[in-house]
Amino acid sequence: MPRRGSPTLSDLVALGGGEGRESASRPSAGKVWLVGAGPGDPELLTLKAARVLQAADVVVHDRLVAAEILDLVPAGARRLYVGKQKARHALPQDDINTLLIGLAREGLTVVRLKGGDPFVFGRGGEEMLACRAAEVDCEIVPGVSAALAASAGAGAPLTHRGLAQAVTFVTGHAQHDGEPLLDWTALATPNHTVVVYMGLSTAPRIAERLIDAGRSASTPVAIVENASQPAERRAVTTLAGLPEAAAGFDGPVILIIGEVSALASAPLTAHPGEGRDPDPMELLVGIPGARLAKGAALYDLGPGVRGDERKKESNRGMQGKRS
Numbered sequence: 001m002p003r004r005g006s007p008t009l010s011d012l013v014a015l016g017g018g019e020g021r022e023s024a025s026r027p028s029a030g031k032v033w034l035v036g037a038g039p040g041d042p043e044l045l046t047l048k049a050a051r052v053l054q055a056a057d058v059v060v061h062d063r064l065v066a067a068e069i070l071d072l073v074p075a076g077a078r079r080l081y082v083g084k085q086k087a088r089h090a091l092p093q094d095d096i097n098t099l100l101i102g103l104a105r106e107g108l109t110v111v112r113l114k115g116g117d118p119f120v121f122g123r124g125g126e127e128m129l130a131c132r133a134a135e136v137d138c139e140i141v142p143g144v145s146a147a148l149a150a151s152a153g154a155g156a157p158l159t160h161r162g163l164a165q166a167v168t169f170v171t172g173h174a175q176h177d178g179e180p181l182l183d184w185t186a187l188a189t190p191n192h193t194v195v196v197y198m199g200l201s202t203a204p205r206i207a208e209r210l211i212d213a214g215r216s217a218s219t220p221v222a223i224v225e226n227a228s229q230p231a232e233r234r235a236v237t238t239l240a241g242l243p244e245a246a247a248g249f250d251g252p253v254i255l256i257i258g259e260v261s262a263l264a265s266a267p268l269t270a271h272p273g274e275g276r277d278p279d280p281m282e283l284l285v286g287i288p289g290a291r292l293a294k295g296a297a298l299y300d301l302g303p304g305v306r307g308d309e310r311k312k313e314s315n316r317g318m319q320g321k322r323s
Contacts, residue, residue: 036143
């Protein structure tokens with residue numbers, strides 16, 4: 001397998017150097033493909049993504065792209081690693097944009113290979129707009145986003161009759177070591193699934209803000225690490241238990257916050273001594289408006305069934321911990 005290499009200044013300003021004979025035979029303009037590599041399981045790569053990847057002259061790839069997917073890159077194609085971790089970027093985003101444009105102008109077929117989907121917290125929109133501004137042809141190949149893989153693997157549907165009529169994807173990434181700039185009141189509405197990408201380090205603050213905005217402290221939360229991969233780990237807790245539960249994970253993590261997470265198949269880490277799968281009925285009692293579909297029956301756990309009182313008690317407990 002060819003070794004990963006971070007692009008150097010020569011990749012940015014002397015892209016044609018040493019390849020004059022090849023470049024002369026290439027078309028006058030190349031193309032940039034923004035390709036979603038999916039959540040990690042190579043079997044979740046789309047057929048179109050595989051076809052485009054196998055036709056690449058150069059692949060500019062992220063940290064979370066599986067090695068089995070990189071094995072599909074043609075032997076003669078260049079690989080450039082531009083992965084990002086928190087506070088550690090192999091190449092700044094503006095330089096990645098410049099790199100893609102410069103390679104395409106050399107007449108190359110450029111595949112920008114991204115984990116998940118390019119347009120779901122993947123900065124694919126920025127790269128697309130940079131190509132447009134430079135009049136470089138750019139096409140997007142969607143991928144399976146990590147949220148979908150986390151939901152499927154955990155058995156926690158993002159929408160479900162009686163439990164969730166809406167789903168919102170948000171980033172937990174906080175700029176300048178602060179907190180995510182989100183509409184907490186809107187996210188706190190019941191029967192609404194909130195999926196948080198990159199929210200591991202800010203999980204305690206996310207739980208605090210949602211509870212303060214009115215979401216029940218007993219709202220179930222599924223934590224899924226390395227979704228769809230052999231190293232996948234997951235647990236189910238509640239908003240009140242999220243700070244403690246999240247401390248046992250390293251990331252990358254997806255948080256699925258909402259009544260649907262009561263359906264997930266995972267240990268209930270909020271009560272580690274019990275060592276059992278959560279009972280959906282237990283998790284949903286105390287959540288105003290929650291209803292659980294079971295077969296043809298629909299169990300209504302709406303207002304008036306111990307919900308308001310439990311919510312107050314849970315919120316008081318969280319306030320005591322913060323003081």
